[in-house]
Amino acid sequence: MRKMIEGSRAVAEAVGLCRPGVISAYPITPQTHIVEELSQLVADGDIEAEYVRVESEHSAASVCLGAVAGGVRAYSATTSQGLMLMAEVLYNIAGMRLPLVITGVNRAMSAPLSIWNDQQDTLALRDSGWLQLYAENSQEVLDMHIQAYKISEDDRVLLPALVCMDGFILTHTYETVDMPTQEEVDAFLPPYNPLYELDPKDPYTLGAFAGPEMYQEMRYEIQRDALAAKAVVKEVAKDFQAAFGRWMGDVVEPYQCDDAETIYVAMGSVVGTLKDWADIRRERGGKIGVLKLRCYRPFPQDELREALSGAKRVVVLEKAVSVGAYGILSAEIRAALYGQPNTPPVHAAVTGLGGRDVTFEILDEMQERAQAGEMDFFAGLREELLEAS
Amino acid sequence: MTASAKEKRRKPPLGIVTRPGSSLRNKTGPWGILRPVFDWEKCTGCNACESICPEGCVRHLEKKQYEADSEYCKGCGMCAAACRFDAITMEEEHR
Numbered sequence: 001m002r003k004m005i006e007g008s009r010a011v012a013e014a015v016g017l018c019r020p021g022v023i024s025a026y027p028i029t030p031q032t033h034i035v036e037e038l039s040q041l042v043a044d045g046d047i048e049a050e051y052v053r054v055e056s057e058h059s060a061a062s063v064c065l066g067a068v069a070g071g072v073r074a075y076s077a078t079t080s081q082g083l084m085l086m087a088e089v090l091y092n093i094a095g096m097r098l099p100l101v102i103t104g105v106n107r108a109m110s111a112p113l114s115i116w117n118d119q120q121d122t123l124a125l126r127d128s129g130w131l132q133l134y135a136e137n138s139q140e141v142l143d144m145h146i147q148a149y150k151i152s153e154d155d156r157v158l159l160p161a162l163v164c165m166d167g168f169i170l171t172h173t174y175e176t177v178d179m180p181t182q183e184e185v186d187a188f189l190p191p192y193n194p195l196y197e198l199d200p201k202d203p204y205t206l207g208a209f210a211g212p213e214m215y216q217e218m219r220y221e222i223q224r225d226a227l228a229a230k231a232v233v234k235e236v237a238k239d240f241q242a243a244f245g246r247w248m249g250d251v252v253e254p255y256q257c258d259d260a261e262t263i264y265v266a267m268g269s270v271v272g273t274l275k276d277w278a279d280i281r282r283e284r285g286g287k288i289g290v291l292k293l294r295c296y297r298p299f300p301q302d303e304l305r306e307a308l309s310g311a312k313r314v315v316v317l318e319k320a321v322s323v324g325a326y327g328i329l330s331a332e333i334r335a336a337l338y339g340q341p342n343t344p345p346v347h348a349a350v351t352g353l354g355g356r357d358v359t360f361e362i363l364d365e366m367q368e369r370a371q372a373g374e375m376d377f378f379a380g381l382r383e384e385l386l387e388a389s
Numbered sequence: 390m391t392a393s394a395k396e397k398r399r400k401p402p403l404g405i406v407t408r409p410g411s412s413l414r415n416k417t418g419p420w421g422i423l424r425p426v427f428d429w430e431k432c433t434g435c436n437a438c439e440s441i442c443p444e445g446c447v448r449h450l451e452k453k454q455y456e457a458d459s460e461y462c463k464g465c466g467m468c469a470a471a472c473r474f475d476a477i478t479m480e481e482e483h484r
Contacts, residue, residue, distance in 0.1 A: 096405060097401075097402045097405050155398050155399045156399070158402065195398060195399065195401055196401050196405070196406050203408075203409050204406050204407060204408055204409065205406075205407045205408070205409055205411065206405065206406065206407075207405075208404075208407045208411065209411075210404050214403070214404055217403055217404075218402070218403050218404050218405075221402045221403050222402075225402070
């Protein structure tokens, strides 16, 4: 059913349709509307779940870890500082190979305190063993949660998934979405059928000690299965299209890339801005394409090579910075393209930090500076502030 | 889920699921170089040493009689520190 709805509420309803047995979260802006709505749905009896109130994000993640280990589908959501507080548990969830979906609302990291959007927080967890999916709009983030449970719980994967959505830009805006029915979601996503679960009648130890004779092999298996998850992400996207009739890409989504001379790569809501801007530039003759990176972990190295190799230039819009190095995405894309035939230069443009709007003017500036050969730069800086300091 | 359907599924990832009892299998005795030596003249049988041992290897045999299981005792000295009657000294073990 199509309806006008706030992005957070769309996520809450989609999560409810996935029938989690346990929900545990600690409220933090701009994630709050998601968990407020879910607690309401539970209180009203619309979702049959246990909503566990906790005193911190570390506990919320721990409750979810325990729930999944006990054989129950679980859910949480957080952002920024809350995600960092969860981080210790998140590595454990991945290491214990527990399928779980958490919404990573993207918000800048303190200090200075900022409640606004960039992608520094979730990118800090890129090496944790969590799958990471980034959504462009409310419909995609809604659909992505349903897909994420199916991917994460697949026997070939058994790794948790972070579904990333830009704070405020997606969480607090209203868009028209097509909300699936319970019957449709039930047909697509069967009940969680754990490969192993904690059971007092048949006790076992989970996440136990591994000595030097074994740890490396366990990490190898996580890496092997995370890479293999790429095929599952693609398969589930196709299954989803067959079931719901919607397609927004699988691991990447190319937009006007076929004849593009310059291809912009980005994740999340800014991809929508880039598509509109590329249309305008095309009217003026600029052959610009946009490649949405939808699945960041596993990293779609082959697909990026295929999509970017023919271009004259690649510009990566970075909503985060690896302080002391430079862009995070661009470094990985450069590595993916290294040694390939027809490798285009890959420019890294950091912008949109701490909620700074990414305007067409900033995109024009990025295009000019990339064309002039600048490789790593901040776009849209307020020079007058820097001069005054 | 039926047993036959379950057989088709993958094995749990390496080392994820382990059976209980690993503390008994993991003999930590060789880790230490110090061993508790009890002075039965001073011992009052208060059980402080038994209850504080982090390995659970100090055992109460009978009144004023304890032993530290050498297969598991790491020689940490918690028992000696907890003894209010100075009845336990940690001595280097020569093997």
